[in-house]
Amino acid sequence: MMMGLIHAGIGSLVATIGLQPPAASTISSDVDHLYYVLSGITIFFTVLIFSCIFVFMIKYRRRSDDEVPVATHTPLAVELTWTIIPSLICAVLFVWAAAVYVRNSRPPASSTEIFVIGKQWMWHLQHMEGPREINELHVPVGVPIKVTMTSQDVIHDFYIPAFRVKKDVLPGRYSSIWFQATQTGTYHLFCAQYCGTNHSEMIGWIYVMSQTDYANWLASGEKTESLAQQGERLFSQYGCNNCHVPEGNGRAPSLVGIYGKPEKLQNGETRVVDESLIQQAIITPNSVHLPSYQPIMPTYQGQIDSDQMLQLIAYVKSLGSEERNGK
């Protein structure tokens, strides 16, 4: 309680003099508290070492060139003390920082999902409900948001300083972060992994809105199909539904409920069906095909762009939830 008050005090102090970024997510204050303690430790030891040096510099300055200093010996206890105390401090810091990190590594099950595609040099942000934004993202306050990200070209990094979240956005795989905004407002979105010429212009804004404003914003936009509906259309357009029928047949597995399930592949590996696996199955089907089926699916490499890939993934994921809803 006392510590909390002190932390809050320091927080408002550094914020007032402009030394702190806005703190607008549920984890911001956890990270900041750790940051203050680390700063405290840094200041303490820096002052300690500097004062020792200054005191010794003055007290033991050489008065004449022939003077002989007094011998000091090295007691083991002293060496052990200044080995063990830093070790203990490090142990505490490790556990604390790891606890915050692990607690924030898994998004809550109830999270709203948003897809992000990074490409040189813009952010493509896709709401499940259909609206798509470029370099801007509107999100409701107080709702956990899971962001699933991939890159069309080089490595980017999705960084929202106010939320204290950051993760690399890699080509060929999907990474994710989540956050829950606590304050409405407008916050920076940065690319934090150097990605070429206009890296510093790959920036944008996060608009955190009240839940009613957000609902109005969603409703006010152009009426679009949801991402899963767009995916469903593609699913029949590319003829996927000829083999992947819901009840399953001899040619291809049913995709109903497959998302999130572990599957044993032909090569013996067992993998959970996630965004990366679905993408791999579409691009290079034979590398991940299931043992009970013939490897007859053709590759769709070069035919499906990353936006369409997201739509297909969203559709496959929606099949999973329908099944669960049905039960």
Next chain:
Amino acid sequence: MSTATADIQERPGAESVNYLNANYGIKSWFLTFDHKRIGLLYLASINLMFLVGGIAAVMMRFHLIEPQGALFEPETYNKMFSTHGIIMVFFFLVPSIPATLGNFLIPLMIGARDVAFPKLNLLSWYVFITGASLALIGVLTGGVDTGWTFYPPYSSLYSHTAVTVVAFGVFIAGFSSILTGLNFIVTIHKMRAPGMTWFRLPLFIWAMYATSLIFVLGTPVIAITLFLLALERILHVGIFDPAVGGDPLLFQHLFWFYSHPAVYIMILPGMGVVSELITAFSRKKIFGYSFVAFSSLSIAVISFVVWGHHMFVTGQSVYAGLVFSVLSFLVAIPSAVKVFNWTATLYRGSISYEAPMLYALGFIGLFTIGGLTGLFLASLATDVHLNGTYFIVAHFHYVMVGGAVMAYLGGIHFWWPKISGRLYPDLWARIAAAIIFIGFNLTFFPQFVLGYLGMPRRYAVYPAEFQVLNVMSSAGASILGIGYVIPLVYLIWSMKYGPVASANPWKAKGLEWTVPSPPPTENFAEIPIVTEDAYNYPTIEAHQYPDAPGVARV
């Protein structure tokens, strides 16, 4: 022996034969096998590289005075910071102390006439300048815009700049590191004078030994990595780019497997230099000799298993993150032990403040800040926020510039009388040290704040709210730049006009101070027999003279 040679040296007009005047002419330098001359060849080449990297840095800081960028298009700015990083890391910091002071001092300190393989030593310099020339050619003909980290797939299949040439230069220069490391390891094992046992070695030698281990074990990995990068870039073999079947994170694992230990290649030699300076200017034995020596070795070993802390936000698994976090905290401990021991060495010393000592004390202070801010980055939760921002830039400049470069300058000043046979004006040297300390802090301290506020690194343009701190940093950089030019001027001046130095102007311990300044080509007329520990400065026991004025201050 030492008094006799000192007398000869101080007799006016009597110019003794030494390694500098033993023979003249370009051939006598470029075909020399003398470790001291090779050290000077390196000194000239790496200082040239420092100049190139430094000019790039000053240009960058000028550019960042304005949020929309004051000087360049983003493309040029990107080339500027890439040039700065590549030149400073691979062609200045990595070779800095080992190739110059290490080459010059290792045989002198252990009582040997040369390194184990003098011809290999000269070869390593030729290999280095070949690599350095390639890198410079690449930088001047089109430049490179990948940053010093060369992350694919940007570097392999997207960048249109001279990546291949520059990476090849780095690849070649790596072999000079391997040759130097090999030479030092064998020299330290086999060439020590009679009586120079492992625990009588100066701590500089321990640091060089630890550094050489990393040279030999780590450098091949970066060589392989850059080779694979070139394969992908030239032949489109799918290694790192997923579009051609590769894995982009594989590169980062390989790259940091070398490049994190390489951080210790840069700082361990500096730690060795500081151990020498602190003892010489406090006229005291080092506090906790074996703790300082073994901390160098444990840093070298642990440094190989912490690379994953560069990748906490790449999507590596939570468990990998936990392991690398705990190991990164572990590597902080031996560094802390060193700082405490240096500080304790000052206790009850007889301390004087010539320029090298000012650099050494500056090193301790700045390295302390650099090390402690590393804890923010070993901590998983804070690293997520700070990674990739200016906080990282500030942190590693406190270690690399506040640490390694300070120690390099301190070492050059300390051994300059031995190297050149001349003294430099100490007042100017102290002024320069103070200017560098102030300029350094003004440049890099604001960057800690910038990073916490969220400003990403490698931004050619930036939001206006970050301008004040950027201007402070740029102002500091101009002071720092002036600070670096002053020593260049008076050190060159001293070579011709400086007063002649005696064999041991600092009254320091160590075999290198028992031979004339500059030393003769063969170093020792007779190989010395060592009978005492390192830093065996005369001291008295506290209980013997509790109140003797001017002598024992208890």
